Amino acid sequence: MAKAKNGEAISGARRSEAAVTALRCFLDERAKSGNLHEWRRAKAVLCYIEGERVEDIADDLDVARGSVNRWLRWYETMGVQGLATATPPGATPKLNAQQRRELTALVEAGSIAAGYTSGVWTGPMVGDLIEAKFGVRYHKHNVPRLLHELGFSLQRPRKRLARADLALQETWVRERLPAIKKKPMPAAVSSCMAMKPASGSTAVCIAHGPESENNPTSTRMASARRRMCLVHCRSK
Numbered sequence: 240m241a242k243a244k245n246g247e248a249i250s251g252a253r254r255s256e257a258a259v260t261a262l263r264c265f266l267d268e269r270a271k272s273g274n275l276h277e278w279r280r281a282k283a284v285l286c287y288i289e290g291e292r293v294e295d296i297a298d299d300l301d302v303a304r305g306s307v308n309r310w311l312r313w314y315e316t317m318g319v320q321g322l323a324t325a326t327p328p329g330a331t332p333k334l335n336a337q338q339r340r341e342l343t344a345l346v347e348a349g350s351i352a353a354g355y356t357s358g359v360w361t362g363p364m365v366g367d368l369i370e371a372k373f374g375v376r377y378h379k380h381n382v383p384r385l386l387h388e389l390g391f392s393l394q395r396p397r398k399r400l401a402r403a404d405l406a407l408q409e410t411w412v413r414e415r416l417p418a419i420k421k422k423p424m425p426a427a428v429s430s431c432m433a434m435k436p437a438s439g440s441t442a443v444c445i446a447h448g449p450e451s452e453n454n455p456t457s458t459r460m461a462s463a464r465r466r467m468c469l470v471h472c473r474s475k
Contacts, residue, residue, distance in 0.1 A: 248311040280322040
């Protein structure tokens, strides 16, 4: 493929009549199917080939200039196929299909059959089994995701007394508990919880005036009134 000229993002080969015809067909198909993303990419490339500037194309399509430049590179590298949306490939699975089937069978057989003393599978146990059986290490956070992909769900045990009578528990919750809630509070408890008003008075009984500082008589009278007030307050 001929290289693009200096300052141009698309080479002569991608500007040929056949290439432009394929680009227009791609544009019409995306318009009919309503695929706005791919239509916008093809429209940007076609406008560039027809001589419009990247800045104007970005403004007309309401996209960033970097997006237009990126689409031009895709078209230059792969043609119209580079403008199609493709699902990016994920990481290669650590276990192939056969190994996943074997792991499913081992988990379904139970942890005791796999050589563990506990009768309940845990994430670390499954991770240890995978490493021992297939030589592959899974992070503890990825083991639950793998089990979910294999059709298993997380089960959390509920704590219960070994000698608990389920029928009696249900009867107590259904009958006894509502009766306890409706039962009135005993008088002794209610009287203890009732609040009594505080005795005495916290109000200021006497206020000193400026004339009492140099008047012995007024000072003695004020002291007497204070004593009377204290006695009166304590007698209440």
